[in-house]
Amino acid sequence: MNPDELLRAELTRVARVLGAPDTVVPVLERPRDPAHGDWATNLAMTLAKPLGKKPREIADALVALLDLAAAGVAETTIAGPGFINFRIDAGAHAKPLAQILEQGAAYGRSTGGAGRPVNVEFVSANPTGPLHVGHGRQAALGDAISALLEGSGWQVTREFYYNDGGVQIENLAKSLWVRVAQRVGIDVPIPEGGYNGEYIKEIAERFVAEHGAPSPEVLLPGAEAIVAGSRPADAALFDAMRRFGVAALRAEQDLDLKAFGVRFDVYFLESSLYTDGKVEETVGMLVQGGHAFEQDDALFLRTTDFGDDKDRVMRKRDGTYTYFLPDVAYHVTKWKRGFTRAINVQGSDHHSTVTRVRAGLQALEIGIPAGYPDYVLHQMVTVMRGGEEVKISKRAGSYVTVRDLIDEVGRDAVRYFFLMRKGDSQLVFDVDLARSQSEENPVYYIQMAHARLSGIFRVGEVDAAAVTADGVQWDCLAEPAERELVASLLDYPRLVAGAADALEPHRVAAYLLETARLVHGWYHKHHVLGEPEHIMRARLALAKASRQVIANGLAVLGISAPERM
């Protein structure tokens, strides 16, 4: 057991001796100021009320009873309003580093998930345009959350949901038709709700190259129909364009994701919910359950029975379904596929769907828990370029794509940029700044720490694999900079576990920055190579452990850990 675990146990024992209620659990934490010691507890303060005594008196009583030899406590002090500070002797303090050397890449992993399946859905962009910055944030976030869950023992399925069945796709097909028509000189505008982006022109080029140019006799009336708000008479050609457009954009998005280093296990097509009859089936169940009603020729679901502020339309007057219904049907498939836990990473502009989808699932009454699925909502990304905000609009054709960012700033820097912030704070991405400061991006500071540590082994011609805990004199790591670094490394498992629990990867990012700072400080102040044998061996062990922890943390964020830069 590590010193902190022994301390906790001993504090609990002594608290009971003094008559503390069972509900009091000693809290042991790292003092902000290392001068206060390695661990501190506020136990005396929390006991003041139940015991009816002053905190300082209780602290004195506690200290008198504590048997701290096993935990390697070298010094105990009472400070401030009643904190009890413990200083661990250097040897006991650093000894747990052996665990890092033994566990290697597995250090920091835990088994809380117990192999249970969890579905993490993210990005889920409509196949109507390239992935833009907002999707980038979501890709980085979803991927890191997945990695965190995998690290804590969950069996993760990364899933991408394609909304390929709705009005948006219809508009895509119409836009493509118009672009094809424009190529042969027909003068028609992009329809209302259509997509103006240059990429539609490129896809139109490719469509003509592969399918040949349709005749103006077909294109013109079709274009006129589109302008008039309906669809072309030549359904076969229109459908071919729709499929071509979707396929082209999916391929494009796949390339973006690949460039970003994100892989999905499942691509789920909304259209399959219709072809497999899942939508009909879900409607049937909702009607049968008695939570549906007809009004104004539309079919409503009484979502207000489940906490929504108004009832929602499932089937419109024209007989088609709103997005809401397939969403519910889709989540039913998640549940039925065995995902008793599902997490949806979405932009906060979708937050109104949270209550709705959950209400729909409740109305089915098939045993899905009320809080299913979980949502991680991130705030919007504002893009600045040339000192102005770039209004992201696929329809207007103005956006900054994920690939633009990666090309300009680099994959690691982009990932870090998106992950260093909490998901629920808004985020300004200044493209010019990101490019000009790419050298200053904090991610390089962290990677540099990894590279420097690697350099020790390279320059010293020391085989890192041969560095083990055997025979290391841990009490050699007694310098303040070493003690701080050691403490940080030993905190890593608790940190990642907390980040996984809260679904907050930014904690790992912040931790890595802090740990890298300690590495740089230590590296600068203390030498490893050329020191007396026993000191060098201890420091090599510390260097190896530090490098391992940084590499493990970067892996969670999907960022590389280079040996040299």
Add this chain to the structure above:
RNA sequence: GCGCGAGUAGCUCAGCUGGAUAGAGCGUCGGCCUCCGAAGCCGAAGGUCGUGGGUUCGACUCCCUCCUCGCGCACCA
């Protein structure tokens, strides 16, 4: 108007679920390369933690008031 989120250093943001003197990066100013990487280190300046109350030994953190900003409030997704 209602719901969700955010207001912390000049700028961009952390603050480990209530602890001791509120931190980092960038920017500004000043130091450090015969030395395992100066993509680094050390120091300085810079704060009424949006506002006003409350809870308690103790509040950036929890509760309430108000202000500002973002997002959402469709038979669009």
